Amino acid sequence: MPELPEVETARRDLNRLLKGKRIQKVRLLHPALLRNATTEEFRESLEGKRILGTGRRGKYLFLLLEGGAALAVHFKMTGRFFLFKQENDLPRHTHLVMALEGKTYLCYSDIRKFGRIYLLKGGEEKEPDEIRLLGLDPLGEEFTLEAFRDLTGSGKEIKSLLLEQHLIAGIGNIYASEILWRAGIRPERPASSLSGDEIARLFRAIPEILKTAVASGGSTLRDRTYLRVDGTPGSYQRFHKVYYRTGLPCPVCGETIEKSLVAKRSSFFCPRCQK
DNA sequence: CGCAGTGTTTTTGC
C-alpha cells in the first residue's frame, strides 16, 4: 500500500472509522517494526489514549493521539491496516494489534516486513530525519509551479527525480509512469532538458493523476496486497494507461505500450505520445 | 560534497 493515493485513502478510511476511539491495549508482535522507541515506551504512550484524527505527508500516515503524541507509519511495499473483530485467529503477517473500545482491533499487517512505525512524542521532540526531510506534498498548497520548477534543474532522469521523496513526497513507481504519460514526457529524459511548457504540463499532471487515484481509492494490483481498511480493493488500476500494460495499445493513440528500465526500475510509456 | 550504482531488508507468486 505504498504510494500517496493508497496512503491518503487509508488516512481517510481510518479517520472516519477511528476518530474519538480509545486505544485500550497494544500488542506489538514484531518489535522490529517500531524504529525509534522501545516496545514498553510504545505501549505506555498509546494505551488509554484516544485517537483524535489522522494526517499524512507524502507516503507517511499519522495517527494523532490525545496528549500530543502521534504514530507515524510508512507502509513500504506491503504494509496495511485493517479492522478485525476478534483478538485471536489473526490473519498471517499481522504485526501490531491495537484493541479499541467495542471489541474492535486495529491491526497492521505487512507480508514483507519492510514497513516502519515511529512514535512521535510531540512538543520539542525532533522528528526522525526521514520524515523531517520530506519534500513538497503534491496535494499541499506548497506545491506551486515555481517551487516545482526549482526542483527540476538537475540532469537526472525525470522519472527518478519524481521518485525522490526529499524533493516531492508521495509519488512511487506506478504513479510516476502514469504522470509522465499524462504529461507526454519520456521517463528517461534529463530533467534539465524539459521545456517550460513541459515543466508546466508535468506540474499539472502530478496532482491531477494523484487526486483521481485518491477518488478511486488507490490501485489494487493482481496480487491484492493493497486493500482498503475494510478489505475492499481500490479501483484506480482500471484507469491505468501505461503501468503494467506492456504490449497493450495506448488508450489515446493505439501505439503499443513499451517497458524500459530507469534507474533499475520498470517504467512504462507510450513511444508515440511521450516525447 | 554530489551523484550513480549496488546491496539490503522479506515473502510471495508468476
Add this chain to the structure above:
DNA sequence: AGCAAAAACACTGC
C-alpha cells in the same frame, strides 16, 4: 527455479 514486486536507506567509488 529464478526473478520481480508498490520503497528507500546504507554504503561504495568516482
